[in-house]
Amino acid sequence: MQSLLGIAVKLSHLLSKFGTAALGFVSGAVSAIWTFPAVLGSAIIIAWGAESAQFLISQGLALAILAWLQTLPEFAVEAVIAWEAGKNPANIHLMTANFTGSLRLLVGLGWPMIYVTAAIFHRRRYRRSLGHINLEDEHAVEVSSLLPPIAYFFFIYFKGTLEWYDSLILIGIYAAYLVFLNKIPPQSEEKLEDMERVPRFILSQRRAVRNSIIVMLFVAGGVILYFVAHPFLDSMLALAIGIGISQFVFVQWVSPFLSEFPEKVSAFYWARRVDTASMALMNMVSSNINQWTMLVAMLPIVYAFSRGQIEPIVFDEHQQLEIILTMAQSLLGLLLLANMRFSWYEATILFSLWAIQFVFSGLEKPLGPDVHSNQFTLWIAQVFKVSVRQTEILASRVKWIVTLIYFFWVGFELLMVMLKRRSLAAFTTIPKLVREHW
Template identity: 60%
Template structure:
């Protein structure tokens, strides 16, 4: 039953010593920084959002690999469907409940000596694309939750949402090379941008390829070494699949985010890196699940959700929707980061009250919606999104 997948993973992990972490961890660390440098430099050649989307793709490859194995096994044995849902929902809840607040508090800690008062992470106007990029797949997943199945046909609109998101990002101009933006860059990307165009482009591609190759070669033994450690500590199957595996598979992304979050001026990039991964997983990763499930099963049939799985899905939907509502003003402040973290921590440490947490999220989302309805002006993200769409759809030579 649920132990089948873990036994397979444990079989691999048994061949890998926990000491493997001593070389795989530095490798993962190196890959995160190399890919981040490539994305930093690339934002001056393509839009920052598109550079972060590419970065998110590379960083979440381990998560895709883990979810692919689980979905494939669920096709052979439908009793494992709940593992696919556990890994998927756990990954998304970690991003919003732990990842977003982590970025805020890292930025606050590093700026404490220089500034007084509470730190405010302010997003750029073009980041409204990422904010609204969250909405469509979340809204569609509400329909998936309502019908209680994830089917092959659901993969089409979910993929379309992601394609639309990338298409909009493709039309956004790249960052301008001003003294202020160049000052925010690390030494490596700054040196790359000083090269001649051909050498500069080659160097950026080299960083992406090298970082991706290091990540590819080290991700599997890293996950297995961590599994060996988790198994020796007696971590349960469900906890491993829902929380440990997603945390480890998203580890490169958290390292990149930490790197950018050290400065308030670049912390918004770290946050959008996480949001881009949210969009990636709500759309493409979730679309991949029924495709692999059907291929593995050898017939077109849906993944059926039981009551517990539906609770997990709606809890994840509401958490991401709350995150979307909080970012509509294109900023993240202390109390918002604290709410996201506390709500996640409660359901993590006291899983028995997850059903009650659904209503907590519903209540807070309703509160945020009422604030929007009684506000005197439209949310900053909506204004920025309309402006960005005008630029994207403007005839060439205009905008």
């Protein structure tokens, strides 16, 4: 009798757990039907406005401002996450998830995909392979401007907190970048006939009509984001619970992928023309810079307003691992571009390392109480006849290993520089640009 009662209790517990998961999945799926397309749509609308507006401002700022405007959806989602974390500090880890995932997607997936796109169309046009993408002298500004925010992030990492004064310093770094960029305008500008169909149509209109359309696109995209950002986050979290995936992992990869999708489309459009592949790459680099600076700088500000007082954002051990992994990847990316070219083997290894840590992200132990273990982890443990705990520990160790590989590669690149086998042309070109344009 006692055993039957025990079985009944366990069965009741399982049904309750399954019912909660099923309810979460249905709720998240229903919301996702309209929130996911809405975020994607707002991002596309803002991207059209941004690509059109770049012809109305100094070309020296065009790529930087285009990159910032195209990632407005990413900023909106991150702001909602920071606001919710202020109400419930247990969700602080989701802030880290979003910005680290976004940055790693840009370098680990975005940069290699630009090379692949350029290589495919280069072979079609010239009937030979593309060894590397050459950068122009003025691109040294974007490449070298990656260094200050990454260097400052070492200070943030070692103190383990993100505070109000960090925001001021990061904003200052970005402002200095814009000022410097404006002084040294690019020599190769995108022509109207080279643009995508919608921006080309907008810019072909009379001045008053053109400007009105651009303003309306920004307003429409902004209004959609204002109303959809919070439901979008809620639907992601509900879907994660329903599917049995860590909310951290879901926010880390799904959110930035959707919000940055139009930016990647624009970059790939430039890359397929081969001649402007370097411009496509710099569009991504500009996004890296504004996310290392402005996106992160926004977090303590929104968090403080939500809390009603100034408080530091404290990173736990898992968040610090995510941050140092992201820093290592971006630092390596900076050094690879420092010789003013991006080669096929560099793109291949960047993508491979990103893919490894991406897969193992889905095996880590979830941080929140809603999901005990990822469904993917349970399946892997069952297939390979190992414990779930062992699988989760392995996933965390693999991330550390990937981080160490990044840093070892950074050390190797610096050794090659010391042996004069590799140049840091991006940094040596800066004084020349200053003399020419200041």
